[in-house]
Amino acid sequence: MKKILFLLSLILSISCNTETKTEASKEVKSTKNDSLPNFGIVIHGGAGTILKENMSDSLEQAYKAKLEEAIRTGHKILANGGTAVEAVQKTINVMENSPLFNAGKGAVFTNEGTNELDASIMDGSNLNAGAVAGVTTIKNPINLAYEVMVNSEHVMLGGKGAERFAKEQGVEIVDPKYFYTEKRFQSLQRIKDKEKTELDHDGKTAFTDPFIKDSKFGTVGCAALDKNGNLAAGTSTGGMTNKRYNRIGDAPILGAGTYANNKTCAVSSTGWGEFFIRGMVAHDISAMMEYKGLSLQEAAREVIQKKIPELGGNGGIIAIDHNGNVAMEFNTAGMYRAKMNKEGELEIGLYKE
Structure with missing residues (x-):
């Protein structure tokens, strides 16, 4: 026993x-x-009336493929220990080099038949930033914005002065003909026939047209968190089809189109620029987090679903906070978007789902 x-x-x-x-x-x-050090990245390629019934299968796949190429470019940099600033810049380069988006190669035409490009980038670790507006010969405006941030005492440069600075810094210069695409040129011709101003991607017109809320907005942007806990954001655009008088939107304006602060989040906007400037959208989201204690998603929803519509505008944002939480908030029918976390999980979206 x-x-x-x-x-x-x-x-x-x-x-x-x-x-x-x-x-x-x-x-x-x-x-x-x-x-394991946390990191993540999120991008957008414009928001607006993006409906599946209006999209061919081949075009849908083209957008998804380019969004994936762009975000994987930045994710690889972050996974290898690169900075958020570098990831943002290189990711945006991919979209600037594609005619699919209204930035760089795919920039829309002004009323004068030229292409005027804007961009900005911001480092959340020290609130340093750089921006350019109204440049016509810079292949990748986000690269020039970066040079303004790190190699000048200024924050924003415009027009010919910005292009002079670009030559001094060795930023790639191209003949303005580089930006010509038949699709964008034909869009200008249609709008000039109406003698109105159109927002990118669609036949609806701005300022005087009540159907403005049905139109799309073309801009590209990226926000990232690196392994060192630093945030960065960047935005690049060709602006508004048929724009006059060297009009500048929210993309190059810090606090409106782009903002990054390690205390809170990094944000890139895409929308009707005039309203995003008036609402200071990107900074507003950060401020709500810092001063009211809201989460990233709560702050993004408050600004995009309430504040901007009350002003009369629409569009969306992508953002990532200091903990790696991501927001992809928009009040339009769709937004080209993608996100990846430290595990490499990828999510791509085009429509409101």
Whole structure:
């Protein structure tokens, strides 16, 4: 009987030790995963009347493929320990080099038949920033915005002066013909026939047309969190089709189109620029987080679903906070968007889902 009791006691002891080791192993594994540096990235390629019924399968796949190429470019930089600023810049380069988006190569035409490009970038670690407006010969405006941030005492440069600075910094210059695309040129011709101003991507007109809320907005942007806990955001655009008088929208304006602060979040906007400037959309989201204690999603929803519509505008934002939480908020029918976290999980969206 004693032998039987001894054997039962031994079996019970082994079983308990095994369970303890298993639980300990699980705890160690969990701690190991949690201790990995957090990082993430989110992008947009414009918001507006993006409806599946108006999109061919081939065009839909083209947008998805380019969005994936862009975000994977930035994600790789972050995964390898690169900075959020670098990830933002290189990610936006991919979209600037594609005719699909109203930025860089795909920039829309002004009333004069030229292309005027705007961009901005901001480093959340020190609130340093750079922006350019109304440039006509810069292949990648976001690169010039970066040079303004790191190699000048200024925040924003415009027009010919910005292009002079670009030459001094060795930023790639192109002939204005580089920005010509037949699709964008034909859009200008249609609008000039009406002698009105059209927002990018659609036949609805701005300022005087009550159907403005049904139109799309073309801009590209990126926000990122790197392994060092630093945030950055950037935005690039060709502006508004048929724009006059060297009109400048929200994309190059810090606090409106772009904002980054390590205390809160990094934001890039896409929308009817005049309203995003008046609402200071990007900074407003950060301020609500800092001063009211709102979460990123709560702040983004408050600004995009309430404040901007009350002013009469529409559009959307993408953002990431200092904890890696992401918001992709918009009040239009759709927004070209994508996000990736540290695990490499990818999510791409075009329509309101």
